[in-house]
Amino acid sequence: MQAAAALNHPREMPQDIRWMNAAAAALAAALVVLLVAAGLIKWSRQAYFDIRRISVEGDLQRNxxxxxxxxxxxxLKGGFFTIDLARARDTFEALPWVRHAVVRRIWPNELRVTLEEHRPAAYWHHADREDELVNTYGEVFDANIGDVEDEPLPTLAAPANPTPDEARVMLDMLHRLQPLVQPLQGDIDTLQLTDRGSWSVELDNDANLELGRGNAEELQARIERFVRTLPVLHRQYPAPLVYADLRYPEGYAVRLRGVSTSQETKGSKPPVAPKKP
Structure with a gap:
């Protein structure tokens, strides 16, 4: 009876043998995975998968x-499977005038690229370096200035050490002030911001406006006051505007071509007018 019981209940395999069998199975599985991976890598590097075509999309005007x-x-290094898309994107964005690139793989050997070009909005000028350009997002970028020499772009004259967002701030100010100077028969040719935070405007009809310090609303109010009262002055002095100093709290000083005068608001002390040129 004891012998029969022993036959019905075989002795269990020792623990160490079970571990050895599991390790062998895992090793075999890993070897198979490595062989398959090596085969896939070798297959992916076949000449058939080399990048042979680049299709470019986007509204391109400069490229x-x-x-x-x-x-x-x-x-570009690598094939369809091995190419580094981030590095490829950087390569496209290094092209002149390219602001942003999106790169995608198209089976089996094509790259499809969507490019966004910079749209120039103004020249960027400051004393530390050569002139650059500002795009419509207020970003400074480097490009051949000769490419836009026939375009009527205004100039943003920045302080000597502009902050990273200075171009955006100045472009926003340009957009705010441009409609306000239309009654002066000119467009803004140069918007300048000094190191001390003082703003000034030069129009393309050679008139200059000193705006002083302040935020956009304060500068807008000064120009609106000036434009509103200038026709009264022109009825007495019908001469082209050369210079206006709008930094006075309740008035302004002007210089007309051949005439020097000052304009005051009711109840205020008149400012001193610039000398006649």
Whole structure:
């Protein structure tokens, strides 16, 4: 009876043998995975998957497909599976006038790229470096100034050490003030901000406005007051505007071509007018 019971209940496998069998199975599985991975890597590097085509999308005005390919292809490394899309994006964004690039793989050997170009809004000028450009987002970018020499772009004359968002602030100020100076028969040619935070405007009809310090609302109020009262002055002195100093709290000083005068508001002390040129 004891022998029969022993046959019905075989002795369990020792613990160490079970561990050895599990380790062997895991090792075999890992080897299979490695072999498959090596095969896939070798397969993915076949010449068939080399990038052979680049399609470019986007509203391009400064670049064309031939230029993009010629400048980018020598710098692209890898095939369909192995190319680094982030590095490829950086390569496209290094092209002149390119602000942003989105790069996608298209099976089996194509890259499809969507490019966004900078749209110039103004020249960027300050004493520390050569002139650059500001795009419509208020971002400073480097490009060939000669590419826009025929475009009537205003100039943003920045302080010597502008802050990172200075261009955006100045472009916003330009957009706020431009409609206000239309009655002066000119557009803003140069908007300047000094190191001390004082603003001034030069119009394309050679008139200059000293606006002083302040936020956008304060500067707007000064220009609106000046534009509102200038026709009264012109009825007495019908001469082109040369210079206006709007920094006075309740008045302004002007210089007309051939005439010097000052304009005061009711109940205020008249400011001293600039000397006649």
């Amino acid at each position: 064309n497909l031939a230029t993009v390919r010629a400048n980018v292809l020598p710098h």
